[in-house]
Amino acid sequence: MNYTVITSQCKGPNYSADRCCPPLKQLLCPIKDHINDLKSDCADVFFSYVNLYGKYPPGLFASLCKEGKEGLDCEGVVVAKNGASCVASSLGMAIAALALIMFCYI
Secondary structure: OOOHHHHOOOOOOOOOHHHHHHHHHHHHHHHHHHHOOOOOOHHHHHHHHHHHHHOOOOOHHHHHOOOOOOOOOOOOOOOOOOOOOHHHHHHHHHHHHHHHHHHHOO
16 A cells, blocks of 8 residues: 555644545545455554554544544545555565565574
């Protein structure tokens, strides 16, 4: 998944909902079923990568991007063309972790 949709628009030090929430929704809405699946680590992986690449303060998106009890509204969201599945991101993270573990024992 290409996180530049978010990192190119949501920049500090003065983060705003106008600049950060629309790109977040562009990436999250196509995979909302995976993000909302409590049996998967999709949301954890997604926000780990976003925070890694964007160097955002903890809780930034949770505090900025609030639309109601049901979460973000995906109706009418223009979807980012680079939206990969969360499964692919999770797989990539697992492979990187395995490679790191193997490197440490060699």
